[in-house]
Amino acid sequence: MAMSVDLPALEQTAAPRAAAAARWSRYARPVLGLVLPVALALGWELVVALGYSNGRLVPPPSKVFETIVALAKSGELSRHILATLWRVGAGFALGVVAGTIMGAISGYWDFAKRLLDPTVQALRAIPSLAWVPLFVLWLGIFETSKVALIAVGVFFPIYLGVMGAILAVDRKIVEVGRVFRLSGPAMIRRILLPAVLPAYVVSLRVGLGLGWMFVVAAELIGASEGLGYLLLDGQQLGKPAQILAAIVIFAILGKLTDWLIEVAAAPLLRWQDAFGARGGQ
Amino acid sequence: MLALKEVGKTYPNGVHALERFSAEISPGEIVAIIGGSGCGKSTLLRAIAGLDRASTGSVTLDNAPITSPHAEIGIIFQEPRLLPWLSVADNIGFGLADLPAEVRRERIAAALARVGLADKAVAWPRELSGGQAQRVAIARALVPQPEVLLLDEPFSALDAFTRRDLQDHLLDLWADTRPTLILVTHDVDEAVVLADRVLVMRPRPGRLFEEITINLARPRDRKSELFDTFKRRVLTALDRSLDRSVRDVTDKSSAGEAMWW
Numbered sequence: 001m002a003m004s005v006d007l008p009a010l011e012q013t014a015a016p017r018a019a020a021a022a023r024w025s026r027y028a029r030p031v032l033g034l035v036l037p038v039a040l041a042l043g044w045e046l047v048v049a050l051g052y053s054n055g056r057l058v059p060p061p062s063k064v065f066e067t068i069v070a071l072a073k074s075g076e077l078s079r080h081i082l083a084t085l086w087r088v089g090a091g092f093a094l095g096v097v098a099g100t101i102m103g104a105i106s107g108y109w110d111f112a113k114r115l116l117d118p119t120v121q122a123l124r125a126i127p128s129l130a131w132v133p134l135f136v137l138w139l140g141i142f143e144t145s146k147v148a149l150i151a152v153g154v155f156f157p158i159y160l161g162v163m164g165a166i167l168a169v170d171r172k173i174v175e176v177g178r179v180f181r182l183s184g185p186a187m188i189r190r191i192l193l194p195a196v197l198p199a200y201v202v203s204l205r206v207g208l209g210l211g212w213m214f215v216v217a218a219e220l221i222g223a224s225e226g227l228g229y230l231l232l233d234g235q236q237l238g239k240p241a242q243i244l245a246a247i248v249i250f251a252i253l254g255k256l257t258d259w260l261i262e263v264a265a266a267p268l269l270r271w272q273d274a275f276g277a278r279g280g281q
Numbered sequence: 282m283l284a285l286k287e288v289g290k291t292y293p294n295g296v297h298a299l300e301r302f303s304a305e306i307s308p309g310e311i312v313a314i315i316g317g318s319g320c321g322k323s324t325l326l327r328a329i330a331g332l333d334r335a336s337t338g339s340v341t342l343d344n345a346p347i348t349s350p351h352a353e354i355g356i357i358f359q360e361p362r363l364l365p366w367l368s369v370a371d372n373i374g375f376g377l378a379d380l381p382a383e384v385r386r387e388r389i390a391a392a393l394a395r396v397g398l399a400d401k402a403v404a405w406p407r408e409l410s411g412g413q414a415q416r417v418a419i420a421r422a423l424v425p426q427p428e429v430l431l432l433d434e435p436f437s438a439l440d441a442f443t444r445r446d447l448q449d450h451l452l453d454l455w456a457d458t459r460p461t462l463i464l465v466t467h468d469v470d471e472a473v474v475l476a477d478r479v480l481v482m483r484p485r486p487g488r489l490f491e492e493i494t495i496n497l498a499r500p501r502d503r504k505s506e507l508f509d510t511f512k513r514r515v516l517t518a519l520d521r522s523l524d525r526s527v528r529d530v531t532d533k534s535s536a537g538e539a540m541w542w
Contacts, residue, residue, distance in 0.1 A: 175332065175362070176364065178350055179356050186378075270405075271407070272365075
């Protein structure tokens with residue numbers, strides 16, 4: 001909205017300054033977020049380098065980096081990353097499919113909501129990690145139980161997000177569809193889907209975050225590969241640098257996959273009157 | 282011709298919103314429906330639109346009963362109700378999905394130019410002012426060229442200047458294809474400036490109270506004395522409609538006759 005406002009003459013003379021400010025906000029603003037972590041890392045590096053701490057329990061960044069490089073060189077790292085990514089990917093996909101279908105049914109069809117929702121909500125109240133022993137008994141200690149646990153973690157935010165989004169679709173907008181005599185499928189494609197998309201993307205991102213959380217839990221239970229295994233191995237063998245290396249890679253992968261969803265959805269959500277877009281153009 | 286025969290509506294919660302409303306509206310006529318709150322104006326309009334079914338009576342367009350939204354009946358609501366995920370051009374073309382892309386593009390471009398928003402074709406609805414958004418809503422409803430256009434207090438959320446501007450603009454657009462216009466309003470000025478006929482309703486339950494013909498030539502001068510006479514006439518009818526001691530009258534009359542008293 002603010003973009004279409006004509007600038008008064010006084011402010012137009014300040015255009016070069018505004019351009020400089022725009023440049024600043026484009027490059028400097030993201031950098032601002034890096035100041036604190038980089039300062040902390042450098043500070044700790046310095047503390048260890050100057051001998052104020054031996055850095056054995058909290059290794060300096062350079063040591064963590066060395067560990068990552070060593071793991072990468074031996075080919076270990078990619079093996080662990082791929083194992084973890086596969087589990088998250090499979091669990092996320094299952095959780096999204098189940099959550100989307102169930103959420104859509106419950107949101108669209110009141111009878112199904114009355115039938116299903118109380119049970120789903122009751123299951124949601126169970127801390128998901130409580131399923132672990134049961135899943136191990138049912139599905140074995142290998143991949144299936146891990147994927148199932150991740151899928152359970154992903155399912156609930158997706159289910160709730162889809163159901164809530166459908167219930168929240170503006171009746172007045174639906175009426176526009178009725179006035180133009182849209183058929184059932186056309187109503188879903190042209191009105192409901194675009195209307196629920198923003199909330200759906202949010203729930204996908206929340207679900208993915210939970211997927212990453214649960215993959216750690218699953219891999220801590222018993223795994224011979226995966227980033228979670230690296231964590232456990234680091235603890236048992238007293239290698240804090242390896243634990244930190246795994247944590248750093250978790251952070252990078254989590255952020256990267258989240259960013260992928262964001263980027264994939266961005267072209268579909270350009271229409272949104274987002275608070276965050278106020279500095280746009 | 283649009284025929285309303287003893288249309289009544291009782292909502293499931295027992296509210297008796299409309300009772301035995303009858304009227305015949307000829308093609309190209311502009312009818313304003315005015316009345317206090319709770320007199321069933323919007324209920325009536327939704328029944329004509331086919332959005333809600335009447336409990337009793339019937340609505341027919343050229344003898345075909347209206348029970349669900351109809352291709353020849355468009356509606357404009359109080360809010361623009363644009364789809365926020367479609368550009369202005371795509372919003373206008375929303376009802377043209379069945380047409381070939383080429384024809385659709387031409388019709389949209391023509392409509393955009395007609396409502397003076399040619400430069401906003403690729404804008405998002407959120408980038409429009411209230412008046413612009415309502416123009417887009419009008420264009421969206423008119424572009425399939427309906428026989429009947431219903432308007433539910435279409436300008437009541439706008440400021441006085443924009444409202445006047447859009448009233449004139451609506452008449453201008455109406456002159457293109459001359460659809461039947463049925464306008465629900467609570468603005469006497471709006472009713473008198475637009476309508477050929479003003480139907481005054483009275484509440485609890487909503488029913489027709491008085492019918493006033495506005496036989497004034499267009500364009501109408503809002504400042505003329507004759508205009509004021511018609512306004513006064515509508516206002517008097519409105520006052521009487523809310524006065525419980527006055528019995529229902531449904532006689533036809535016009536201020537033109539009244540002036541000769």
